[in-house]
Amino acid sequence: DADVTQTPRNRITKTGKRIMLECSQTKGHDRMYWYRQDPGLGLRLIYYSFDVKDINKGEISDGYSVSRQAQAKFSLSLESAIPNQTALYFCATSGTGRTGELFFGEGSRLTVL
Amino acid sequence: LAKTTQPISMDSYEGQEVNITCSHNNIATNDYITWYQQFPSQGPRFIIQGYKTKVTNEVASLFIPADRKSSTLSLPRVSLSDTAVYYCLVAPSRDYKLSFGAGTTVTVRA
Numbered sequence: 030d031a032d033v034t035q036t037p038r039n040r041i042t043k044t045g046k047r048i049m050l051e052c053s054q055t056k057g058h059d060r061m062y063w064y065r066q067d068p069g070l071g072l073r074l075i076y077y078s079f080d081v082k083d084i085n086k087g088e089i090s091d092g093y094s095v096s097r098q099a100q101a102k103f104s105l106s107l108e109s110a111i112p113n114q115t116a117l118y119f120c121a122t123s124g125t126g127r128t129g130e131l132f133f134g135e136g137s138r139l140t141v142l
Numbered sequence: 143l144a145k146t147t148q149p150i151s152m153d154s155y156e157g158q159e160v161n162i163t164c165s166h167n168n169i170a171t172n173d174y175i176t177w178y179q180q181f182p183s184q185g186p187r188f189i190i191q192g193y194k195t196k197v198t199n200e201v202a203s204l205f206i207p208a209d210r211k212s213s214t215l216s217l218p219r220v221s222l223s224d225t226a227v228y229y230c231l232v233a234p235s236r237d238y239k240l241s242f243g244a245g246t247t248v249t250v251r252a
Binding site: 033060062064069070071072073074077079085087088117119121123127128129130131132133134135136138 | 172174175176178183184185186187188191227229231232233234235238239240241242243244245
């Protein structure tokens with residue numbers, strides 16, 4: 030089983046719908062991240078969290094919200110999806126070290142029609 | 143936070159050595175440098191990390207000059223399976239905000 034699990038892996042939805050992408054991890058890490066990837070734009074940070082009480086905005090948080098339900102769970106929500114939120118979304122975790130070693134999930138591909 | 147700059151793309155042939163340089167001019171004293179590899183539709187995978195001088199593992203080498211304002215990932219004798227996007231990331235010592243640049247697309251040809 031994967032250490033970082035994302036659900037759903039693929040989702041097609043319509044403009045205006047609320048969507049939640051879920052991430053769970055078994056690595057025991059405190060830090061969790063959500064990234065968005067678009068072709069040619071690399072990985073852009075949406076939100077990151079140190080623990081259930083610590084949530085921080087990344088570079089592109091507008092239109093997104095997150096919930097850290099437990100140490101092992103970090104969910105990303107699109108309250109009212111729009112077509113330009115069509116992208117590949119990755120969840121990642123990191124331990125307490127300062128070396129920047131991230132462990133990524135397999136990604137959630139979201140298409141907003 | 144240190145901003146990173148990498149070439150957008152690089153082409154190579156099987157068996158050659160590929161060197162990707164990342165510029166990070168405003169790196170702070172205790173920041174670490176980490177490199178990732180990403181295949182299409184997969185999450186990035188950690189390759190190597192370093193703080194100064196040279197680090198080598200079974201996959202790659204990382205060269206960091208004394209001023210630490212750049213770093214070079216070296217992939218020895220690449221194969222077709224090394225075709226991927228490679229990202230340089232500077233991990234800030236005073237924060238845990240981990241931001242990536244656009245990465246370098248490496249294409250290995252037969």
